[in-house]
Amino acid sequence: MEYRVVAYLAVFTGLGLALAPLSFPVGPTRAFPGQHFVNGVAGVVIGPWALAVAFLISLIRNMLGLGTVFAFPGSIPGALVVWLAATALRRFGKAHYAPLFEPLGTLGLGFPAAAYVVAPLLGVGERFITGLIPIFIGWAASTITGSIAAFFVAVALRRLGRL
Incomplete structure (x- = not known):
């Protein structure tokens, strides 16, 4: 692995944790716009x-x-x-x-995985399904906010000649 990639991994992971x-x-679940922001920038850069x-x-x-275990299906598909x-x-x-496509991964792939695979395995399937619409709205607000912020950073990186 190239040293530059390791540095980016550390920086983006640190930013997400900060x-x-x-x-x-x-x-x-816990909605985290910062994850979607990092997904958007990292997906374009690395x-x-x-x-x-x-x-x-x-x-x-x-x-x-x-966070909760829902962080995995809520973040990885968006980065993909x-x-x-x-x-x-x-x-x-x-x-x-590209960051504007992050909600497609989070809501189109990650949300169904969370609702129909992770929630039943954790024994919170009924609670998840009962609150399906409010949870979806919360996730949508999170991913849309984060991906728009990432888009503006990507635009700035492009103008700086870094993309």
């Missing part, structure tokens, strides 16, 4: 390594008691979609738009 207290409870960043932030937040979108958009010189 922002971790800014999460808010939504049913049995590509597939953004998945490792999402995993590490989720893992360490859980270990510190700042941003990386794939950045890869596709880079061909057209538009990779800075």
Whole structure:
């Protein structure tokens, strides 16, 4: 692994952990816009390594008691979609738009995984399904806010010639 990638992994993971207290409870989950922000920027800057960043932030937040197990399906799919979108958009010189695709991963892939796989395994399936709409709205607010912030950072990086 290249040293630059290791440095980016450390910086993005550290940034995500520094922002971790800014999460808010939504049913049995915790919504964390900072995770979606980091996913958006990391997916554009370091590509597939953004998945490792999402995993590490989720893992360490859980270990510190700042998150729940729902952090994994709530973050990793978003990073995946941003990386794939950045890869596709880079061909057209538009990779800075990739963070706007983060909600597709979080809400389109991660939310169903959380609702139909993780919640039943944890024994909170009924509680999750009962609050499905409020939880979805909380997750949507979190991911949309974080991805818009990441988009503005990606635009700034593009203008600086770093993308």
